[in-house]
Amino acid sequence: MTASTTVRNRTARSYRWRVVDIVVASVLGVACGFLFIAWNVGYQGPSNLLTPVLPGIQGLVNGVWFIAGPLVALVVRKPGAALYGELLAAVVSALVGNQWGATVLVSGLMQGIGAEILFAVLGYRVWTWWSALLAGALAGVGASVYDLSLIPGLAGYYAGSSPQFAVVYLIAQAVSGAVLAGLLAWVLVQALARTGVLARFPAGRARRAG
Amino acid sequence: MIAAANPVTRFAVAIGFAVVLVISVDPVSAGTALLLGAVLLPLAGARVRPAAAVPILVAAPLAALTIALYGAGGGRVLVQAGFVQVSEGSLVLALATLLRVLAIGLVGLGLLGAIDATRLADGLAQLLHLPSRFVLGALAAFRLLGLLGEDWRALALARRARGVADRGRIRRFAGQAFALLVLSVRRGTVLATAMEARGFGGPGGRTWARPSRLGAPDAVLVAAAVVVLGVAVAAAVLAGTWHPGSVR
Amino acid sequence: MTAAALTARGWGWRHAGRAGWAVRGLDLVVEPGERVLLLGPSGSGKSTLLKALAGVLGDDEGAEEGVLDVDGADPRDVRGRVGLVLQAPDANIVLERVGDDVAFGCENLRVPRDEIGPRVDAALAAVGLAVPQDRSTSALSGGQQQRLALAGVLAMRPGAVLLDEPTANLDPAGVVEVRDAVLEATAGATLVVVEHRVGIWRDHVDRIVVLAPGGGVLTAGRPGEVLAAEGGALAAAGVWVPGPPPRAARPVPAAGAPLLTGRALAVGRGGAVVRDGLDAAVSSGRALAVLGRNGAGKSTLALTLAGLLPPVAGAVEAAPALADGLGRDPLRWRSRDLLPRIGTVFQQPEHQFLAPTVRQELAVGPRALGLPDAAARVDAVLERLRLAALADANPFTLSGGEQPRLSVATALATAPRVLVVDEPTFGQDALTWAALVDLFRELLDEGRSVVAVTHDEDFAAALGAERLVLA
Ligand SMILES: Nc1ncnc2c1ncn2[C@@H]1O[C@H](COP(=O)(O)OP(=O)(O)OP(=O)(O)O)[C@@H](O)[C@H]1O
Ligand SMILES: Nc1ncnc2c1ncn2[C@@H]1O[C@H](COP(=O)(O)OP(=O)(O)OP(=O)(O)O)[C@@H](O)[C@H]1O
Ligand SMILES: [Mg+2]
Ligand SMILES: [Mg+2]
Numbered sequence: 001m002t003a004s005t006t007v008r009n010r011t012a013r014s015y016r017w018r019v020v021d022i023v024v025a026s027v028l029g030v031a032c033g034f035l036f037i038a039w040n041v042g043y044q045g046p047s048n049l050l051t052p053v054l055p056g057i058q059g060l061v062n063g064v065w066f067i068a069g070p071l072v073a074l075v076v077r078k079p080g081a082a083l084y085g086e087l088l089a090a091v092v093s094a095l096v097g098n099q100w101g102a103t104v105l106v107s108g109l110m111q112g113i114g115a116e117i118l119f120a121v122l123g124y125r126v127w128t129w130w131s132a133l134l135a136g137a138l139a140g141v142g143a144s145v146y147d148l149s150l151i152p153g154l155a156g157y158y159a160g161s162s163p164q165f166a167v168v169y170l171i172a173q174a175v176s177g178a179v180l181a182g183l184l185a186w187v188l189v190q191a192l193a194r195t196g197v198l199a200r201f202p203a204g205r206a207r208r209a210g
Numbered sequence: 211m212i213a214a215a216n217p218v219t220r221f222a223v224a225i226g227f228a229v230v231l232v233i234s235v236d237p238v239s240a241g242t243a244l245l246l247g248a249v250l251l252p253l254a255g256a257r258v259r260p261a262a263a264v265p266i267l268v269a270a271p272l273a274a275l276t277i278a279l280y281g282a283g284g285g286r287v288l289v290q291a292g293f294v295q296v297s298e299g300s301l302v303l304a305l306a307t308l309l310r311v312l313a314i315g316l317v318g319l320g321l322l323g324a325i326d327a328t329r330l331a332d333g334l335a336q337l338l339h340l341p342s343r344f345v346l347g348a349l350a351a352f353r354l355l356g357l358l359g360e361d362w363r364a365l366a367l368a369r370r371a372r373g374v375a376d377r378g379r380i381r382r383f384a385g386q387a388f389a390l391l392v393l394s395v396r397r398g399t400v401l402a403t404a405m406e407a408r409g410f411g412g413p414g415g416r417t418w419a420r421p422s423r424l425g426a427p428d429a430v431l432v433a434a435a436v437v438v439l440g441v442a443v444a445a446a447v448l449a450g451t452w453h454p455g456s457v458r
Numbered sequence: 459m460t461a462a463a464l465t466a467r468g469w470g471w472r473h474a475g476r477a478g479w480a481v482r483g484l485d486l487v488v489e490p491g492e493r494v495l496l497l498g499p500s501g502s503g504k505s506t507l508l509k510a511l512a513g514v515l516g517d518d519e520g521a522e523e524g525v526l527d528v529d530g531a532d533p534r535d536v537r538g539r540v541g542l543v544l545q546a547p548d549a550n551i552v553l554e555r556v557g558d559d560v561a562f563g564c565e566n567l568r569v570p571r572d573e574i575g576p577r578v579d580a581a582l583a584a585v586g587l588a589v590p591q592d593r594s595t596s597a598l599s600g601g602q603q604q605r606l607a608l609a610g611v612l613a614m615r616p617g618a619v620l621l622d623e624p625t626a627n628l629d630p631a632g633v634v635e636v637r638d639a640v641l642e643a644t645a646g647a648t649l650v651v652v653e654h655r656v657g658i659w660r661d662h663v664d665r666i667v668v669l670a671p672g673g674g675v676l677t678a679g680r681p682g683e684v685l686a687a688e689g690g691a692l693a694a695a696g697v698w699v700p701g702p703p704p705r706a707a708r709p710v711p712a713a714g715a716p717l718l719t720g721r722a723l724a725v726g727r728g729g730a731v732v733r734d735g736l737d738a739a740v741s742s743g744r745a746l747a748v749l750g751r752n753g754a755g756k757s758t759l760a761l762t763l764a765g766l767l768p769p770v771a772g773a774v775e776a777a778p779a780l781a782d783g784l785g786r787d788p789l790r791w792r793s794r795d796l797l798p799r800i801g802t803v804f805q806q807p808e809h810q811f812l813a814p815t816v817r818q819e820l821a822v823g824p825r826a827l828g829l830p831d832a833a834a835r836v837d838a839v840l841e842r843l844r845l846a847a848l849a850d851a852n853p854f855t856l857s858g859g860e861q862p863r864l865s866v867a868t869a870l871a872t873a874p875r876v877l878v879v880d881e882p883t884f885g886q887d888a889l890t891w892a893a894l895v896d897l898f899r900e901l902l903d904e905g906r907s908v909v910a911v912t913h914d915e916d917f918a919a920a921l922g923a924e925r926l927v928l929a
Contacts, residue, residue: 101318409538
């Protein structure tokens with residue numbers, strides 16, 4: 001019948017974002033944006049406590065800002081999800097106002113691209129804890145690329161830091177991203193799936209079946 | 211004037227401003243831009259909520275301190291203790307960082323504060339031709355989460371009524387924060403249905419009830435930004451402090 | 459726009475995660491321009507059918523069988539041809555400002571810009587929503603939200619308008635007003651209305667269609683004929699047929715021992731006074747019904763009496779019989795101490811549910827109290843409120859009538875001395891209504907006390923409640 005053929009067509013275009021994908025990705029992205037705004041103030045304490053321990057190690061607290069990409073990607077599982085989530089969160093952070101102004105858009109872009117690359121390399125087929133962890137780590141690398149002024153022509157937040165600092169900082173951000181963004185996002189998605197809100201998403205269905 | 215400009219222009223100017231100022235870390239360009247911005251923006255009618263400025267005023271000196279203590283500087287070393295190395299160079303860098311954070315943050319606030327999300331979305335879709343499904347999805351989500359504060363209070367009442375509000379502070383907070391996230395996602399799913407029920411997301415474009423146009427205020431705003439940034443960069447170049455992409 | 463034809467042939471839908479079909483074997487033809495009142499007991503699939511007709515049931519949301527079409531096409535391919543107002547009024551809001559929100563549907567249907575403005579003005583006027591168009595959509599009362607949702611759909615000028623309980627949240631005056639607005643604004647279009655109360659619509663529709671709980675159509679025909687011929691059978695199935703309510707009024711009993719008193723109360727949220735000069739007292743064995751128009755402050759008063767919101771002025775005091783060793787101010791009680799003393803059922807259940815299944819949801823209260831017989835209590839309330847078949851369902855997937863029922867059940871599970879309920883009969887079919895009345899009467903006879911916020915005069919009368927009207 002006509003109905004069943006249309007259904008088949010719809011499922012075939014699985015890379016196309018449905019309205020519910022867009023809206024829920026947006027909700028998660030904006031929610032992360034509000035989290036970022038809180039962290040824009042809250043990170044100061046731990047960051048300044050860590051710095052004297054080993055310059056660069058303060059990157060360990062930055063993972064909170066990378067969570068939007070992995071989180072949105074793990075829920076909607078569509079190409080571009082990580083980038084969209086992280087960028088939208090950055091837009092919210094910029095609109096509400098923060099100490100970095102509109103440069104957070106560059107940060108968001110770099111972090112989002114980092115996470116996106118990982119999921120793309122895996123063909124948008126692997127959504128396990130370890131892929132989340134790696135995506136978080138890559139988001140940290142992406143962030144470092146900008147922060148350490150590795151983008152030609154742009155002086156990042158820590159422009160002019162010593163090479164030791166740069167190495168420590170990059171590793172710290174990658175580790176932080178792996179744990180605070182990647183693993184944490186994965187744990188959150190598991191918890192969300194358990195409540196049943198993700199019923200319309202593969203992340204929610206995988207649970208129901210297994 | 212600011213209020214009359216298209217939100218997209220305000221957004222673009224804020225980005226341009228930030229990007230030019232991060233090309234080089236130097237006190238002259240950042241300081242000049244900060245000074246001119248602080249004079250011109252209020253004249254253009256920009257209003258900054260003091261509460262929104264606090265994080266910036268706190269962050270700026272802290273960021274500068276970090277650079278002063280640990281930044282690579284060059285020049286005469288003034289203090290050396292463990293990892294800490296304060297040099298003439300690192301102090302200059304710290305000053306530049308301080309001014310840059312203040313310039314980007316405060317000017318950004320002046321440009322973007324009280325921006326109307328609906329009008330910004332109109333502009334992003336109509337002028338920049340960003341995909342309308344995503345722009346409107348983001349806009350609708352933004353409205354939904356504007357109600358977070360109220361939802362938080364309602365959740366607190368409901369959880370008290372259900373007998374689960376006696377746990378320790380931290381567990382209670384974490385539990386309620388997660389409940390808020392769940393509620394938001396659930397609302398998002400319902401919202402998607404409501405949007406589809408009104409014909410959203412179909413193939414082919416859509417019309418826009420509110421035209422988004424550019425006009426004289428936009429031209430003035432862009433021109434002012436170009437002049438301010440031009441003066442700032444020229445001053446830095448003349449002072450010999452302009453070093454794109456690196457410190458020196 | 460020309461009116462749309464709606465057709466179902468052997469159509470059925472089973473929601474993902476559910477064993478049973480919500481609708482099955484449905485054969486129905488709604489002719490262009492016809493006005494249909496769709497009835498059926500709670501959970502019989504009315505909302506499911508409307509969503510499917512509007513093309514908003516995603517194919518990932520369940521399994522479908524048979525054919526459903528709008529003018530011969532799959533509803534999902536002609537979204538916008540059919541306009542739907544969802545059951546919960548606030549679920550329909552998309553944008554921040556009233557005018558923008560009404561225009562949203564028109565924009566999606568590619569209505570030319572010059573035409574949108576007049577359509578928005580006309581739609582707002584038709585539903586009687588007299589607020590500025592730049593008013594924030596979040597600052598509307600429940601009744602205003604309902605009108606806004608209606609305007610948003612009317613402005614689209616769809617070929618068919620589907621309304622899911624459009625008057626359920628309104629005060630009695632609002633009901634008539636909104637109904638007349640709907641009838642006037644949808645003249646010429648196909649109209650399908652779901653509503654439990656037949657009386658509101660019977661003289662204004664061409665046909666009544668009653669869904670059977672198991673699937674298919676129980677009966678259909680002209681309103682007068684169906685009600686005359688099958689009124690008894692319909693009433694037995696839980697349909698609200700015109701006539702006296704299923705439970706008669708009972709006299710207000712003499713006042714018993716006082717339990718909870720509110721004196722010279724000014725109630726409000728965040729310091730702003732919504733209403734002041736209120737005195738309310740509830741005593742053992744008596745019910746208090748709080749009535750009044752939309753936005754009068756009934757829910758605010760209820761939450762204040764329940765020890766959840768601080769009064770802006772005045773005091774709420776628990777008598778020693780209720781406080782039972784604790785202080786007199788319920789606001790200072792611990793959350794767990796509140797449970798056996800004052801139970802609260804919120805107007806909107808969505809904040810209240812905590813667990814992934816109905817059964818676990820009901821166990822939350824008893825578990826918090828550490829009651830040994832928690833499981834038995836849960837089974838008992840499941841049975842009483844006819845929720846047993848849904849024990850393993852996720853609370854948020856319940857139908858519009860099932861959710862408030864679960865909400866009442868959660869409060870009953872801890873057997874509080876005072877029960878504060880906000881619109882408990884909203885969206886309920888006649889059978890559940892009667893079951894609720896019986897239940898509350900039992901509570902009263904045991905010496906407990908009930909505070910019921912309601913628009914439902916019959917319900918207040920059936921409880922023998924003292925009335926507090928917030929004009
Ligand atoms: N999203 C969903 N997931 C799973 N089950 C659902 C979902 N929505 C509804 N159901 C179930 O499908 C059945 C029909 O629900 P529906 O909302 O259509 O009922 P209804 O006739 O509108 O009832 P009411 O009068 O209470 O609103 C119910 O048993 C309900 O629990
Ligand atoms: N969470 C809230 N925060 C602030 N104001 C509110 C809130 N909820 C309601 N109000 C406002 O308080 C007033 C009273 O609201 P309340 O919910 O008590 O009315 P109600 O009598 O219960 O109405 P209804 O019959 O529509 O449920 C309204 O004007 C409403 O807009
Ligand atoms: Mg329903
Ligand atoms: Mg109310």
